Amino acid sequence: MERRIKPRLVTLEATGAIICFVGGLLAGVVGTLLTASAWILGAEQHPWVRGLGTALLVVTIPLLIFAGYCMDWMERDSKKTLRPTSHR
Numbered sequence: 072m073e074r075r076i077k078p079r080l081v082t083l084e085a086t087g088a089i090i091c092f093v094g095g096l097l098a099g100v101v102g103t104l105l106t107a108s109a110w111i112l113g114a115e116q117h118p119w120v121r122g123l124g125t126a127l128l129v130v131t132i133p134l135l136i137f138a139g140y141c142m143d144w145m146e147r148d149s150k151k152t153l154r155p156t157s158h159r
Contacts (some may be wrong), residue, residue: 095134102127
């Protein structure tokens with residue numbers, strides 16, 4: 072019986088990890104820039120800039136945690152598929 076191993080870049084786990092990791096990094100950078108610009112410009116002129124910057128900074132943490140979970144999920148699945156089976 073032959074087992075096929077899925078290509079690693081096509082799996083749901085790898086795709087989720089990459090998207091969440093990049094999204095988390097981008098959310099952190101954009102959130103930092105928006106928060107800093109709200110401090111410089113003053114929150115009175117653009118109140119939504121401060122709120123959006125804070126929201127993006129808060130979203131960064133769950134995105135990075137979920138990226139780590141997807142990478143762990145991918146590693147667990149790869150160990151299951153590579154485990155040798157005994158043929159009797």
